Amino acid sequence: MSEANVTRPSGRTPEQPREIRLTREFTRHAEGSVLVEFGETRVLCTASVVAGVPRWLRGSGKGWLTAEYGMLPRATHTRNDREAARGKQGGRTVEIQRLIGRALRAAVDLKKLGEYTITIDCDVLQADGGTRTAAITGGCVALVDALQGLQRERKIKTDPLVSLVSAVSVGIYKGVPVTDLDYPEDSKADTDMNVVMAEGKGLIEVQGTAEGAAFDRAELNALLDLAERTGEQLFAAQRAALGMPADA
Amino acid sequence: MSEANVTRPSGRTPEQPREIRLTREFTRHAEGSVLVEFGETRVLCTASVVAGVPRWLRGSGKGWLTAEYGMLPRATHTRNDREAARGKQGGRTVEIQRLIGRALRAAVDLKKLGEYTITIDCDVLQADGGTRTAAITGGCVALVDALQGLQRERKIKTDPLVSLVSAVSVGIYKGVPVTDLDYPEDSKADTDMNVVMAEGKGLIEVQGTAEGAAFDRAELNALLDLAERTGEQLFAAQRAALGMPADA
Amino acid sequence: MSEANVTRPSGRTPEQPREIRLTREFTRHAEGSVLVEFGETRVLCTASVVAGVPRWLRGSGKGWLTAEYGMLPRATHTRNDREAARGKQGGRTVEIQRLIGRALRAAVDLKKLGEYTITIDCDVLQADGGTRTAAITGGCVALVDALQGLQRERKIKTDPLVSLVSAVSVGIYKGVPVTDLDYPEDSKADTDMNVVMAEGKGLIEVQGTAEGAAFDRAELNALLDLAERTGEQLFAAQRAALGMPADA
Amino acid sequence: MSEANVTRPSGRTPEQPREIRLTREFTRHAEGSVLVEFGETRVLCTASVVAGVPRWLRGSGKGWLTAEYGMLPRATHTRNDREAARGKQGGRTVEIQRLIGRALRAAVDLKKLGEYTITIDCDVLQADGGTRTAAITGGCVALVDALQGLQRERKIKTDPLVSLVSAVSVGIYKGVPVTDLDYPEDSKADTDMNVVMAEGKGLIEVQGTAEGAAFDRAELNALLDLAERTGEQLFAAQRAALGMPADA
């Protein structure tokens, strides 16, 4: 690892994430609606609340949260087939929406939520790497808006939010650990890791994948260090967007 | 018909369309990318160009244009199932995307296009009535951008654009013909008509449907008059967005 | 428009529809079963009645009517894939069956029908243009048979029939407006319009499409005039088949 | 078995099949088109010929024959869901169309057919038991018409017909072996057997199923005797319809 010499395509330093923007109330119908931008990656995250839960939870007093992910056909450099037209969601889509669901369920105390189901829809308007981590970070803000709405309407009494949850992708690019990979980096990285964090709590999910050579524990640790540092910036951005005080 | 007394929910006069906004280059990867807004209805229209045509046109020297339509699950008041997750496009979706395709094929001379295929994707970010007419109007601007790109890159020599194409929905609301129905009007209109027009040429498609009582020729004509008047405003908006001179 | 010179492939005059035949009780199990023939186009229309309505109408006291359309694989010049084998209905099928459903719902007062669901199945045995308009015209006769059966069995007390509904396709063929296009005309027409009419009431649906050049209001009006004239013949044929007196 | 006392619902004697009607050229586009009626069971069988064979036969010089089966939604006492709308063919449909395909492949010398594919579509317009055996019997006549067309057009030189093929269902109804079961018998039969025969050659397929108690060899033989006797009548009907001389 020769950190001194690397030049990221964007000119960012290794520990520098892209500009993060979180625009609440981006659309008007959903209980939470957030446009999240990690640089050129733009994902529209909505939180929809309905009374009732899936059959296997009925009568349990517990709520449920699920997530769906989609990419507009031309969010990418070349057009991808529309999944609705092909008649099925691709493997990548399924894998990502399961990750988002697990990540955001960790943000909520489902008992306090009561028998409501929240669906987080994450639709990628423009892709430039890191869509799943942007989706988790933005989806959490939409979720908080939905939870606050439920409290404001006195449908639930206590705040089910356990902690803010955010995510970032980190990777080893030309031998150097860097944070928040954009597409040009992502497509060339040796190792790629998505890290989901709960503010003040620790790690929710770590998914690290060697893209060519295997990676070692030192590299893993360097990547996690980077992710945790970026996590602080993500939590700060979430707090700012939500008008929450700066410290948890 | 007692035009004097009607009050449209939005306060508009019968012949007044919603504010029309056309934002080009809304996303960066597509050959054409336009966010079209008819008031609160917002549709992202992209034009994607690939070399080659469907099997049945190969060797013909002619190009092809097709359209796909989708609605984000929470573009509407209550969430709709994601079509990709359900495994098929609904009947309404299929009907709409076929209309968009027919409308925009009328804008292009497929012989001049040569063996390229253009796909117009229209994805509704927020729905408030008139999504299909907004999609046609915005899709046409994305299409023009794509056609100009092909000429700029010298892939085609002559401009395949036959004429601008736009569309508006008109209907009879509380007995009065009104233009550009929004959702509160659309859900109560007696008759609803989508009119697709080619600038300076005439009508491309007329789809009028009685929602309760049948309608007569006089009503049909009143609606078409309204549509043609709004059409002029739509063509002007398209020209302004595209930086074209104001008259055809 | 030079009406004098056109020669329709069939030798018909511009305002002359094909021979219309409506054979009731073509099959024995359905509550209504009609073979409709517009010349060589032959469609079997059945009306099936079941007690109960879709979930969203339960308890409303209102009934429902829906339609499905299919084409036998070799109803056409060359064989089409069987939609059941392909695993989905094509876009054209979906579009047509939605049109038939809307058209025939206009023939029925769903409140008077009460909580029954009527399904109109229209299966094309042989296609020669105009299958959707034949389906509406024949489907209406099957529907009337089913409604009369419900009254005969004293399941409903008042006749839910609002008016007879019929449909015809009209178009501009070699510059001349002609009625009831057959396949050779349909495949070459400049403008093609399907017109659905309610007897004595007016228009139910108008779907006009430019196939090449745009069309103008004068052409639209000429086509509607033709359609209305043919409509009278269709209503007469329906009345004759049903043994109803000749005037509404 | 007390043959003396049974009364078939139709009043037929045990060895008496229903009236068999074979109407050629029932529709006009297909290379063979036959309406077959076994009493009230009515099946439209078409034979479609295309040049070329499936991938695994290309270059082999051999042809292929396949069959598809469908039932119109209201061919039966109560309406069945349309398979195209449900998105898949049911198990019964698949089983039947495989049987028809095997049966009719036995009628053809695929080497003499050359690299053509024949598709036999069997669509049930009205069901009253025995649809699969009617389909085979009628499908064979449509097949012969298609084979003769290929010879007439000099696309093939020798007649690929190996022998006529027909089929009948036989069963034990109230203890008595009877031929050509109609629906009231079929739904109550103890044992049900479909027998496919090649004229002058013997058996092509035998499918016997105990519906309640098992059956023994004597019953099996009695059923086969009946089937062979009815087979002669079926071959005679096929020959008459095709204008072939009465003996093989």
Place this chain on the structure above:
Amino acid sequence: MSEANVTRPSGRTPEQPREIRLTREFTRHAEGSVLVEFGETRVLCTASVVAGVPRWLRGSGKGWLTAEYGMLPRATHTRNDREAARGKQGGRTVEIQRLIGRALRAAVDLKKLGEYTITIDCDVLQADGGTRTAAITGGCVALVDALQGLQRERKIKTDPLVSLVSAVSVGIYKGVPVTDLDYPEDSKADTDMNVVMAEGKGLIEVQGTAEGAAFDRAELNALLDLAERTGEQLFAAQRAALGMPADA
């Protein structure tokens, strides 16, 4: 038929089945779990019991039995597509699982079973011909285990077993009737017949198919003789595996 000279690829005599092995409790979760081996053909058969029946049997007091069949992608010489990945079961699969279901329903008195549903899953680990007959034979043993479990747990009072059911494929190979065809024989047999038998009762299902030339009654009878003889060996193997006394 020149029985003297034939040499079966396996060296077996015409009336000699392959070695039959039935291993109970092959897996641990199912109410019945049997690995059945007919020589190199190996099928895992499980019986799963759940309380409740399909909607159309609710309240009838009767139970239900259904079967599903699958083949691991590489159970065969060359890999077959995974049906779950292709999104549908093939025609052969559907046909086989319907046969297994019918066969094993004949083994059970559904009234005595009461409102339980038993699902027999037959998954082919290795195929060498005769997978469906092995599945029926092994599935019956799994079924008996499940029925005995229900009695042991006092969920049902009387034994619903009507009789053991087994199956074998017989065929005419190089002109000689032989029993229990393996793959090399099956792929070359002139006639192939699957025979399902109920111990001490007779025949449940007979499915004979000519693969090239038709077959005659004498051949049919020779094959059934063979099948019945092998059936005795199959019933003996089932009894031995189940620890039942040797005579019915």
Place this chain on the structure above:
Amino acid sequence: MSEANVTRPSGRTPEQPREIRLTREFTRHAEGSVLVEFGETRVLCTASVVAGVPRWLRGSGKGWLTAEYGMLPRATHTRNDREAARGKQGGRTVEIQRLIGRALRAAVDLKKLGEYTITIDCDVLQADGGTRTAAITGGCVALVDALQGLQRERKIKTDPLVSLVSAVSVGIYKGVPVTDLDYPEDSKADTDMNVVMAEGKGLIEVQGTAEGAAFDRAELNALLDLAERTGEQLFAAQRAALGMPADA
């Protein structure tokens, strides 16, 4: 973490994996066929080789490896719907087979493989936790068998094996990090991590998920330590099964 007091349901010590068995040539048709058992978890892994690669690799000189995963319906405590019958693979299945594919692609130098495609099918016969890690571990042995076969048949010249790959699930159970979770542990673990390792190289994939509370870096490191220790045992078992010398 109070390692002293925990009692694993199986009585194992925290760092003790279940008994690992790898049975090669479990079935006969596949180029590699291995039954892998991690205690009561049993997965059949086959490697199938075909000449040729997917379209996007044609002419590249590189090979491809893909994996598919399935679970027999009754591999689990209660029966799961058969995915082939439901018409789609579930999200969990898709996620797992993508993991297996990535893991085993890391074991192969695709350039040395040349234009062959290897499909690894992993079918769970019996599930007791850790099916995906067992599948990777057993799938790698099947893969090595297939690669050796290609060399033996002189289809490729150099060994494409980069290194053995194995996987284990580790987790925090009742506060204590334990290795190779079985189902009773897996369903109660606080944190669950799947670790894929390349022998002598390091980590290929790390997927750690908090099931309730978040986890910290110390826990992550303790789990990775455990995984690496178990990995050595897995590599030893793979070497023993393959008859490779004990050190890499």
